[in-house]
Amino acid sequence: MIEAKTRAWWRATAALCLGSFLVFINLYVPQPLLPGLKDAYGVSTLGVSLLMSVSTLSLAFALLVFGPLSDAIGREAIMRITLLLAGCLSLALAFAPTFESLLLLRLLQGFVLGGLPAVAIAWMGDEFDKPALLSAVGLYIGANSLGGISGRVVGGGAAALGGTTAAFLAVGVMTVVGCVVFWRLLPNSKAFTPKPFQFRQAATDLLSHLRSPLLLAAYCLGGINFLIFINQYSYITFRLAGEPYQLAASSLGLIFLTYLGGTFGSTVSGRLAERFSPGGCISAGVAILMVGSAVTLANSLTLIIIGLTINAFGFFLAHSLASSWVGRYAQGARGSASALYLVFYYLGASVGGFWLEPFWRWSQWQGVVVGSWLLLCVPLAIGISLWRFERRVVRR
Template sequence: MIEAYSRDWWRATLALCLGSFTVFVNLYAVQPLLPALRQDFDVSTLTASLAMGASTLTLAVSLLIYGPLSDAIGRGAIMRITLLLATLCSLILPFVADFTSLLLLRSLQGLVLGGLPAVAIAWMGDEFDKPALMLAVGFYISANTLGGIGGRVLGGIAGEYGGWQASFLSVGLLSLICLAVFWRLLPPARCFKPSPLRLGVALASLGGHLRNPLLLGAYLIGGLNFFIFINQYSYITFRLSDAPYALSTQWLGMIFFTYLGGTLGSALSGRVAQRLSQPVCMMLGIAILMAGSLVTMAASLAMILLGLTIAAFGFFLAHSTASSWVGRQALRARGSASALYLVFYYSGASLGGFYLEPFWQAAGWFGVIAASWLVLAMTMAIAAWLWWRERVDLISIR
């Protein structure tokens, strides 16, 4: 087993962080480009947002494929090949002739982008001892956030000077460099033991998780919160690209630095959970997300950015706690339980635009926030129910 701070630990951790960074750079680079895509292809806001939603939906589906497949054939090859294919998609995207082709290619890209997130932590679990694993996962999750920020900022800056085509090309070239380093650094697997691919057993495990109300509650909280949160960011780009703000693509990319509030929320979630129960932490995160959403109603750009930062803090506090709750409540097949959480999570991201679009058309940003509060009230109620169930279980044990 690889020990913490050894040469192989540093190589593997850096490789997996670069891989994670590459995945989320490619996934989210399109978000600040949505107003430009709407204008260039003469499509609606909902249709333009599908450039984001199509890839998150196929990524969600792919997570159910790569996990069991990696148990049978190994994880390193899946990560290398899928990263290569995702990079090639970004390099081809600048040359599409119509929006339909762009959507099809983004859908394919989402399908291959799921390869690394689905198996990276499992690779660490195979090869690292426990202390090394805990340290490496912290770095890995940080790389997720930085990739999301980096993709949006790079996409926005490149789009400002060369159009959306330059954004995809820049992301593709950066990904090519990261891929080369990833390929070189990732050590060969030494402790992996293949197991037969048994579809019936995998499906039975997934069904068991869905019948567990404590897990299903967390799945709904993660999925519905992301359903709102990520699509608020999509619609805020439309709001801020119009008068009176008229932000260019470059500056639309910069607004995603507010995601750093989420980085802080994730980092503090463990400490908060030591003082409060996990469902209460989820309720707190949802309340902060709701409050931040209200702040974005202000006319001042500074207040809008503050509101987004607050919302990001609350969302990631709830998300980190909900995903941790899944690992704690799953009595068996924890890998598939966590994968199912991510399926709900990314499915929510891909479907939220369909829900928010009528509210946006009817009442603009006020409609988006009103619609957000309706869904967040539901997730608050689910978290409160989990808190009640936890208290009942504790009383019954006593």
């Protein structure tokens, strides 16, 4: 087993963090480009938003495929091959002749981008001892958010210089070069033991998780929260690209630096949960997301940025605690329980445009905020019910 802070640990952790960074830079690069792509291809706001939706949808499906497959054939090959394919697909996106071909390529890219997230932590569980695993997972998750931010910033900056083609080319080249480094850094597995895939057992585990009210509540909460959070960022780009702001793609990419508020939210979530309660803090996170949405109604660009930062803090506070809730209350098969949380999480992201689009058509950004508030009442109620459950357990 690889021990923490050894040379082998640093090498493996660096490889997985690099891989995670590359996955999320590819997933989110189109987001600041949506207004430009809408005009270039002559599609609606809902149509161009599908570039994000189809990739998160296929990524969610990929999690259910690659996880069990890796138990049978190994994990390194899945991570290496899917990461390389993701980079090649970004290069292909730069030359997509029609919107339909662009959409198909994003669908395929979302699927292959699911390869590394589906198996990376399982690889660490095989190869690292417990202290090494805990240290590595924290860095790995940090690379997720850094990749998400970088995808928007790099995409927006490259588009300002050479259009959307340049954005996809820049990320594609970065991914292919990074993939070469990833292949060289990632050690070959030494502790992996293959086991045949048993469909019946896997299906039984998933159904048992879905029958658990405590897990299903966390799944729905995470999915709805992400539905609102990530799709608000898509629609805010349309608002800020128009009058009176008229922000270029490079400036729209910088808007996503507000994600750093979420980094702080994730960091303090554990300490807040210890002082108060996980259920109470989840409810507070949803409420903060609702408050941040209200702040974005201001006409001041500064207040809009503050509101988005508040949103990120509230969302990641709730998300961190909801995902840990799953690990705490899953009765066996915790790996599939956590994977199912991510499936709901990305499914939420993929259908968000269909929920918010009618509100956008009704009253532009004000409509999006109203639609957000209406739906966020559901996770708020779920969070309060989890908080009440905890109080009942303590009283016993």
